[in-house]
Amino acid sequence: MKRPVNAAMNPNESPAPLLTDADFENALGPAQDAILPSSGFAESVMAAVDREAAALSPIPFPWLRALPGLVVAAVMIAALAAALAFTLLTPAAVSPASGSWQTLLQPLFRSAASIKAFGLLFSAGVVAASLLFCRRLLTAR
Amino acid sequence: MNTETRAESPRAVRAAAEDAEAVRRVLAGDNAAFEAIVRRWQGPLVNLACRFCRDRQRAEEMAQEAFLRAWRNLRQWRGDSAFSTWLFSLAANLYRTELRRIPATMLSLDEIAGGAADPRVSPAVFDQAARDESIRRAVLALPPKYRDAILVFYFHEQDVPTAARTLRIPEGTVKARLFRARELLRSKFSRPPARATAQLAPSHPREAQ
Numbered sequence: 001m002k003r004p005v006n007a008a009m010n011p012n013e014s015p016a017p018l019l020t021d022a023d024f025e026n027a028l029g030p031a032q033d034a035i036l037p038s039s040g041f042a043e044s045v046m047a048a049v050d051r052e053a054a055a056l057s058p059i060p061f062p063w064l065r066a067l068p069g070l071v072v073a074a075v076m077i078a079a080l081a082a083a084l085a086f087t088l089l090t091p092a093a094v095s096p097a098s099g100s101w102q103t104l105l106q107p108l109f110r111s112a113a114s115i116k117a118f119g120l121l122f123s124a125g126v127v128a129a130s131l132l133f134c135r136r137l138l139t140a141r
Numbered sequence: 142m143n144t145e146t147r148a149e150s151p152r153a154v155r156a157a158a159e160d161a162e163a164v165r166r167v168l169a170g171d172n173a174a175f176e177a178i179v180r181r182w183q184g185p186l187v188n189l190a191c192r193f194c195r196d197r198q199r200a201e202e203m204a205q206e207a208f209l210r211a212w213r214n215l216r217q218w219r220g221d222s223a224f225s226t227w228l229f230s231l232a233a234n235l236y237r238t239e240l241r242r243i244p245a246t247m248l249s250l251d252e253i254a255g256g257a258a259d260p261r262v263s264p265a266v267f268d269q270a271a272r273d274e275s276i277r278r279a280v281l282a283l284p285p286k287y288r289d290a291i292l293v294f295y296f297h298e299q300d301v302p303t304a305a306r307t308l309r310i311p312e313g314t315v316k317a318r319l320f321r322a323r324e325l326l327r328s329k330f331s332r333p334p335a336r337a338t339a340q341l342a343p344s345h346p347r348e349a350q
Contacts, residue, residue, distance in 0.1 A: 023273075025295070027273035035187060035191055048208075049209065053172050
């Protein structure tokens with residue numbers, strides 16, 4: 001860090017205007033340029049608050065009503081994922097005679113067409129359930 | 142507006158209690174109770190906004206948005222600090238965001254300090270009001286982190302802890318930014334021969350507290 005340059009050491013050099021703490025305080029202190037809000041400012045804020053309060057509050061998500069559907073969807077997704085993984089990883093281990101749930105799902109993944117058909121049916125079911133759910137929600141309000 | 146340190150005065154204690162009661166009522170569904178908060182803090186919030194943007198109309202718009210945001214997020218005030226501290230912090234954060242979106246000034250520090258550095262203008266005739274205005278404009282042209290520190294520090298009557306709470310940064314960071322902000326301003330308002338003196342001028346004694 002440089003040492004301070006003392007103006008007295010060089011009398012030929014006139015001191016430049018230096019910002020002091022008083023300058024900062026004068027320019028930026030709370031007493032300076034304190035403005036009063038417009039006369040209607042508080043009313044304007046309260047009007048904005050009232051407008052927001054009067055606006056419809058967002059519809060809370062009905063978790064209780066949605067819970068059964070969510071559980072069914074989760075179970076289905078898990079079952080499909082398990083079946084798919086089982087089919088892809090261990091195709092030889094599945095035998096038609098095993099009688100397990102994998103056996104039931106196996107025909108579904110035997111061809112691309114059946115997979116597509118199942119996908120379409122599943123999507124249609126989800127859309128129908130969503131529409132039904134929305135209708136119930138709107139009529140409940 | 143020194144909110145925390147003034148909290149020891151009976152008036153401040155009463156104001157804090159009234160704020161808390163108003164918040165309780167608003168949260169219970171009485172929105173009209175928010176008006177007491179608006180009336181109590183409208184002056185400080187508009188003035189703080191004005192320091193950030195130097196435009197009265199825009200300051201009022203920003204202060205109104207700050208009050209609205211406070212009303213929306215009233216549940217977030219947990220009462221572990223004064224309501225005013227929370228309100229100022231929220232407002233300062235909003236004002237900084239607004240200034241990032243639409244800057245208050247397009248002048249550079251060199252352009253602003255140009256008048257002071259002009260050798261044809263003697264310090265004697267450099268009018269005090271014009272000098273103050275130049276300083277304010279120069280502050281707005283500082284990098285945001287230094288600008289915010291110096292604006293909030295002087296707004297809070299040079300109280301570092303309150304400024305730190307408002308800006309949500311450590312007190313040491315506030316002090317460092319204040320030092321750097323003053324250093325930048327002094328270097329811009331001093332002519333080259335005095336630059337070394339300007340940079341090494343002592344900082345404010347209250348910062349050492």
